[in-house]
Amino acid sequence: MKPVNVVVLGGGLVGCAAAYYLARRGAGVLLVEQGDLNREASGRNAGSLHFQLEYRLIRYGDELAAQFAQIIPLSLVALEDWRGLEAELRADLEVGMHGGLIVAESDADVALLERRQALQEKWGLASQLLSAAEVRRMAPYLAESVIAAGYFPHEGHANPRLVAPAFARRAEELGVTIQSQTRVTGLMRDGAQWVVTVVDRSGRAREVIADAVLNAAGAWAGEIGALAHLHLPIFAVPLSMNVIERAAPLIPHLVQHASQRLTLKQVAAGNVLVGGGWPSRFSREGSAMSTQRRADPVVENVMANLTLAARLVPAIGGLHLLRSWTGITGITTDQMPLLGAVPEAPGFFVAAGGAAFTHGPTYARLVSELILEGRPSVSIDLYSPARFSHINNFMASV
Amino acid sequence: MSKRITVGVVRPSPVSIFVNGKAVEAYEGESVLTALIAAGVLATSRDSFGRLRTPFCNMGVCFDCLVEVEEGGRVSSRVRACLTPVRAGLRVVVPEGR
Amino acid sequence: MGASDQQVSDATCDVAIIGAGPSGLAAAAVLREHGVGVTVIDEQPRAGGQILRQPPKNFSVAHWLPAKLYDRVKAALHAVSEQQDIDWRFQSTVLGILRPSAYRTLRADASGAAGPESAAVRSHMERQTSVAGPDQKLGGGAHELWIQGPSGCYLLRANAVLLAPGCYERPLAFPGWTLPGVMGAGAIQGFVKSQQFVPGNRFVLAGSHPLQLVVADQLLTAGAQVAAVVFTQRKQQALRMLRHPFVALRHHRQLLETSHILRRLRRAGVPVIFGHTIVRADGAHAVEKATIAEINPSGTIDHHKTHVFECDRIGVCHGFLASSELARQAGADMHWKDHAGGWLARHDDWLESSIKNLFVAGEITSVDGADAALEKGRIAAVGILRSLGRLDDNRARSLASNARKRLSHLQRFAAVLQQLAQPPAGLALQTMSDDTLLCRCESIQRGELQRALADNKHVLSADAAKLLTRVGMGLCQGRLCGDNVARVIADARGVQPDEVGPFQAQAPVKPVPLAALTRERITSPRPRM
Ligand SMILES: Cc1cc2nc3c(=O)[nH]c(=O)nc-3n(C[C@H](O)[C@H](O)[C@H](O)COP(=O)(O)OP(=O)(O)OC[C@H]3O[C@@H](n4cnc5c(N)ncnc54)[C@H](O)[C@@H]3O)c2cc1C
Numbered sequence A: 001m002k003p004v005n006v007v008v009l010g011g012g013l014v015g016c017a018a019a020y021y022l023a024r025r026g027a028g029v030l031l032v033e034q035g036d037l038n039r040e041a042s043g044r045n046a047g048s049l050h051f052q053l054e055y056r057l058i059r060y061g062d063e064l065a066a067q068f069a070q071i072i073p074l075s076l077v078a079l080e081d082w083r084g085l086e087a088e089l090r091a092d093l094e095v096g097m098h099g100g101l102i103v104a105e106s107d108a109d110v111a112l113l114e115r116r117q118a119l120q121e122k123w124g125l126a127s128q129l130l131s132a133a134e135v136r137r138m139a140p141y142l143a144e145s146v147i148a149a150g151y152f153p154h155e156g157h158a159n160p161r162l163v164a165p166a167f168a169r170r171a172e173e174l175g176v177t178i179q180s181q182t183r184v185t186g187l188m189r190d191g192a193q194w195v196v197t198v199v200d201r202s203g204r205a206r207e208v209i210a211d212a213v214l215n216a217a218g219a220w221a222g223e224i225g226a227l228a229h230l231h232l233p234i235f236a237v238p239l240s241m242n243v244i245e246r247a248a249p250l251i252p253h254l255v256q257h258a259s260q261r262l263t264l265k266q267v268a269a270g271n272v273l274v275g276g277g278w279p280s281r282f283s284r285e286g287s288a289m290s291t292q293r294r295a296d297p298v299v300e301n302v303m304a305n306l307t308l309a310a311r312l313v314p315a316i317g318g319l320h321l322l323r324s325w326t327g328i329t330g331i332t333t334d335q336m337p338l339l340g341a342v343p344e345a346p347g348f349f350v351a352a353g354g355a356a357f358t359h360g361p362t363y364a365r366l367v368s369e370l371i372l373e374g375r376p377s378v379s380i381d382l383y384s385p386a387r388f389s390h391i392n393n394f395m396a397s398v
Numbered sequence B: 001m002s003k004r005i006t007v008g009v010v011r012p013s014p015v016s017i018f019v020n021g022k023a024v025e026a027y028e029g030e031s032v033l034t035a036l037i038a039a040g041v042l043a044t045s046r047d048s049f050g051r052l053r054t055p056f057c058n059m060g061v062c063f064d065c066l067v068e069v070e071e072g073g074r075v076s077s078r079v080r081a082c083l084t085p086v087r088a089g090l091r092v093v094v095p096e097g098r
Numbered sequence C: 001m002g003a004s005d006q007q008v009s010d011a012t013c014d015v016a017i018i019g020a021g022p023s024g025l026a027a028a029a030v031l032r033e034h035g036v037g038v039t040v041i042d043e044q045p046r047a048g049g050q051i052l053r054q055p056p057k058n059f060s061v062a063h064w065l066p067a068k069l070y071d072r073v074k075a076a077l078h079a080v081s082e083q084q085d086i087d088w089r090f091q092s093t094v095l096g097i098l099r100p101s102a103y104r105t106l107r108a109d110a111s112g113a114a115g116p117e118s119a120a121v122r123s124h125m126e127r128q129t130s131v132a133g134p135d136q137k138l139g140g141g142a143h144e145l146w147i148q149g150p151s152g153c154y155l156l157r158a159n160a161v162l163l164a165p166g167c168y169e170r171p172l173a174f175p176g177w178t179l180p181g182v183m184g185a186g187a188i189q190g191f192v193k194s195q196q197f198v199p200g201n202r203f204v205l206a207g208s209h210p211l212q213l214v215v216a217d218q219l220l221t222a223g224a225q226v227a228a229v230v231f232t233q234r235k236q237q238a239l240r241m242l243r244h245p246f247v248a249l250r251h252h253r254q255l256l257e258t259s260h261i262l263r264r265l266r267r268a269g270v271p272v273i274f275g276h277t278i279v280r281a282d283g284a285h286a287v288e289k290a291t292i293a294e295i296n297p298s299g300t301i302d303h304h305k306t307h308v309f310e311c312d313r314i315g316v317c318h319g320f321l322a323s324s325e326l327a328r329q330a331g332a333d334m335h336w337k338d339h340a341g342g343w344l345a346r347h348d349d350w351l352e353s354s355i356k357n358l359f360v361a362g363e364i365t366s367v368d369g370a371d372a373a374l375e376k377g378r379i380a381a382v383g384i385l386r387s388l389g390r391l392d393d394n395r396a397r398s399l400a401s402n403a404r405k406r407l408s409h410l411q412r413f414a415a416v417l418q419q420l421a422q423p424p425a426g427l428a429l430q431t432m433s434d435d436t437l438l439c440r441c442e443s444i445q446r447g448e449l450q451r452a453l454a455d456n457k458h459v460l461s462a463d464a465a466k467l468l469t470r471v472g473m474g475l476c477q478g479r480l481c482g483d484n485v486a487r488v489i490a491d492a493r494g495v496q497p498d499e500v501g502p503f504q505a506q507a508p509v510k511p512v513p514l515a516a517l518t519r520e521r522i523t524s525p526r527p528r529m
C-alpha cells in the first residue's frame, strides 16, 4: 500500500469520485465511510442532471436569484464532465441527456421562466422558451395545462445507483483503500500533517496520518468540520423521493415545474422517478433533530408531489407508486457549494453542498486538482470556504 | 383443469365478467383471481422481459396478480386479483398469447 | 360500519388493530369487553386471517374446515366477527405507521402545495382522520396509520396500535419457479378453504413444513389429484422429533390428526416421499412436470438421484416469514431467528414493541402457529389496556395469567415444530442455479447478483446490493426475494444472513395505485409495455 497522502471522509459520489481523481494523479488515498458506499444522498437522490437554475435558486426574489446564478459556470463544466463520464469509467451509468423542460401552467409561471432565461443567458447558458404548441410537439405526454416551457437541450439524468460505485471500482483499481462501515471520530492537525481517528465496525479505533483531508461528508460535512474545530455552515435537510412502477418508454426529458416542487423523469428500466424537494421529517433525539436516522416521510407531501406529477403527466395516473424514500442532503447558508481549502486549517479541504449529483464529479475533479497541484483547471474561488473566514477566523487554533 | 367445489357449497347465481372482452361465468364475491384461473387464465401480467407473470401467494404479497380492471366504463388502476371480489359486468384485461 | 360503505369515520380511534387474523381478533374481543373503541384494519375482504380465510359472505358452505384443529380459532372469529361496535375496515391496506406530527397541514406556499388538488387532498385527509378528543392523550405514544381504503388513502390516528400482520410463505427459488402453476402451498390452500375452488388438476406439494400434509388432505377431499408430497426431512429425523416425549404427551391431538392424514393419503395412493427436494419445474407454457432430487445425509442435493412427476400445479411449502415490514418501517427493534420466521419484532412482557404503544402479536413475534397467536393477542390487549390506564398492574397481571400459561405450553410445541419444519441449511443456495430468477419482479438472476458482489467488494448489506443491482426493487418490495438475497450475500461474504440485514422497509410498505393517492379520476389507461 502506498503511503496515505489524502484521507477522503465520506463515501458518497463526491468522496468516491475524489478518491478516483486523486489516485489518478498518483496520490495515495484512504477513503473512509461510516456506512456503506453510496447509501446516503448520492444513492438516494433523483438523478437529475440539471443545468438550468433550479426552482430553489430562483424562488427568493431577483436579487438572490442573481447571486445564486453564479453556479452556472460550474454547471457548464459539469455538463462537459458528464458527457465523458461513461467512457472515463468504462461503465454504463444510464446517462441520458435528451433535454430538460421547465413547464409553466400560468402567466406568473411564464414570467418566472423569462426571468430565469435572462439570468441564464447572462452567464452563458443558452436555453429556449417554448410555446404551448412547441411543448405539445416535443412532449406530447404533458397535460393540456402546460402553456410554455423553458428548454435546455442538454439536461437529463443518470442513475444514482450506478455512478458512485463505478468511481469506487476504478479508484480501487488505482490502489485506493476503501474502508466502509468505518467512522471518522477525530481530526487533529499535527504540524503539517493530519491525524485522523477512525473506528471500524467492531469498535476498534486507529489513527491514520495524512498530508491532507478532504471532507466529502455531504449533509454531515458540518460535523466533520466540528471534529477539526471549524464551523462549516451547511445544514442537513430531509427530502423525499418516489418511484413509480415500470412503463413503456414515454418521457425522454427531465421535467421540472416553473413554480412548484417537481422533478420527473423516466429511467432506463422504465420506472418514473418523482421528486422535487418535498420535505420529509427528521425524528427527534432529545431536543435535537436526528440526522443519523432515516427521516420519516410526510404523507401529505408524498401525496401532493404525486398529485402534481399525475396532473402534468396524466398517463402515469394508472400506475402504482412502487416506493417512497427519504434522503438527507446538505444546503449551505448561501446555497452555493463549499468547495476548496479552508484557509484557517491548512490541509483541510471541503467539497459539499449544492446539487452534488449533477456537480459531484466536477467538485471532485477540481478539488483534487487543488489538493495535488495547488490550483484547479477551472477557478472555484466563487465557492471557496474562504467566504466564511469571518467565522473560522475565531476557530483556528493558530 | 381447475374446478369449483360444488358439494356442500351454495353459491349465488352466476354473473358474467369479461376477460379481454370475452364473457366468462363467475360468482359475485369470489376473487377475480379465482374467476380467472377457473377460466383457464394463469398468466396475469408480463414482466419487463415480456415473460408471463403468474400468481404465487394468493394473499396480496407477491403482486404478480395485478390486472387491469374496468368497471362502469371507467378504467380504474390495476388491482390485485386475489384481493378483489367479482362484481357483475367487471372487465378484466390480462396478457394475451404466450 | 360495513367495509364497502366505509367512508368517513369521526369516531375516536382508541386502538387500531392491524390484521384480523387470530391474534387481532382475540385482542379485539378483550378490548371490546373493556369498552375500548376498536378499529380493525385488514386487506382481505373478511375477517379470519390466513388460517381462517373465510368464503365470500354470499356463499354458504356446509362443512367449512371441519377438522378439530380449527376449533379454537373459529371460536375466536365467531366471538367478534358480527360485532357492530367494532369499526371493521376491510379491503384496507396499512401503508405505514407514522409518528403523528404537529406539522399536519399542507404548507400552502407557492412552492408546491398551492392549487386546488392539494386543497382537495387536504380536506380529504382531514375528513378521514379520526381526531382524538381533547381529553385524549395524543403526545408520545399515539400513532398515525397511513391507510389505503376502498375509496382512497387517508390517515387514522390511534392512541395505541396492535400490529398483528401474520406471516407469508417463505419462497424457495429453483429453476422454473416462476412458471405459471408454481405457487405457495398455502396459496393453493387459500383457494380451497376460502374460494371453495381447486385451482388445478394434479398437484405436487414439496417442502419442509407439515402444512403441506394438511393441504394435500384438503385437496384430496375436494376431489383433486395429488401426485406426491415431498419432504426435505428424512423420515427418521421427522419421527424422532415427533416422538419427543413432550410433544407426544401434550400435543397428541395434533399428532393424531397428522397420522389420520397420512393414513388417508396412503389409502388414496399418494406417495409421501422423505429426504427429497424440488429442484425444477418444467413445461412449455405452464407447469407440466416437477423434478425432485434426493438430499444426501450431509445435506447436499444429489442431482443424479431424481424423480419426475407429471402435474399441472406445484405447491411449495418451506415455512413462513413474519410480515415484518410495518414493524421495521415504524422503526421497532427487530431480531433475526431463522427457524422462527426471519425478522421478528422484539417486545416486552406485554408484547409492547420498542416503540411506545405499538404492540405486536401473532406470527410477527415468532411464527408459533394460530393457537399461540390467539394467546398473544389476548396478552397484548391486556397490555394495551394497562398502557392506556384502563387497568392497573395487578388486575392486568391476573387477567393475562391464563393466556400466559397457555402460551408457554404452545410455544414449547412451536419450538419443536419450528426445528422440525426448517428446511436443511443451505438448501436455498443449492436449488438456485446461476440463471434462476432470484428477484421475480425485476428479473434479476442469481448469477447477476453474484457477479455484482464479486465486482463490488464493499457491498455488504442487502440494501447496498439492492441499490446496485435492483434486486428487491419491484412490486413485491422484496418480500419474495429478500430472504434468498440475504443468503446469497451472506454466503459470498462469509457472514450470517442477519448481518446482511433485511431490505429497509419504507412507507408505503406496499405499492399504491396513484389513483388512490391523488384521488383524481383516472381517464387514460396505463401506458402499455
Ligand atoms: C432526495 C434527494 C434528491 C436529490 N436530487 C438531486 C438531483 O436530482 N440532482 C442533483 O444534482 N442533486 C440532487 N440531490 C443532492 C445530491 O444528492 C447531493 O448533493 C449529493 O449526493 C451529495 O453527495 P456527497 O457525496 O457530498 O454526500 P453523500 O452522498 O451524502 O455522502 C456523504 C457520506 O459521508 C458519510 N459520513 C458522514 N459522516 C461520516 C463520518 N463521521 N465518518 C465517515 N463517513 C461519514 C455518510 O455516511 C455519507 O455516505 C438530491 C438529494 C436528495 C436527498
Ligand SMILES: Cc1cc2nc3c(=O)[nH]c(=O)nc-3n(C[C@H](O)[C@H](O)[C@H](O)COP(=O)(O)OP(=O)(O)OC[C@H]3O[C@@H](n4cnc5c(N)ncnc54)[C@H](O)[C@@H]3O)c2cc1C
Pocket (backbone or CB within 6 Å): B059, C018, C019, C020, C021, C022, C023, C024, C041, C042, C043, C044, C048, C049, C050, C051, C052, C092, C093, C094, C095, C164, C165, C166, C167, C168, C169, C185, C186, C187, C189, C190, C211, C214, C320, C323, C326, C361, C362, C363, C364, C368, C369, C370, C371, C373, C509
Ligand atoms: C398462506 C398461509 C396459509 C396458512 N394456513 C394455515 C393453516 O392452515 N393452519 C395453520 O395452523 N396455520 C396456517 N398458517 C399460519 C397462520 O398464518 C397462522 O398460524 C395464523 O393465521 C396466524 O395468525 P396471525 O393473527 O398472526 O396472522 P394472520 O392470520 O396471518 O392475520 C394477519 C392479517 O393481517 C392482514 N394484514 C397484513 N398486513 C397488512 C397490512 N399492511 N394492511 C392490512 N392488513 C394486513 C392480513 O391480510 C391478514 O388477514 C398459514 C399461513 C399462510 C401465510
Ligand code: FES
Pocket (backbone or CB within 6 Å): B055, B056, B057, B058, B059, B060, B061, B062, B063, B064, B065, B066, B080, B081, B082, B083
Ligand atoms: S397472488 Fe400474490 S398478490 Fe395476488
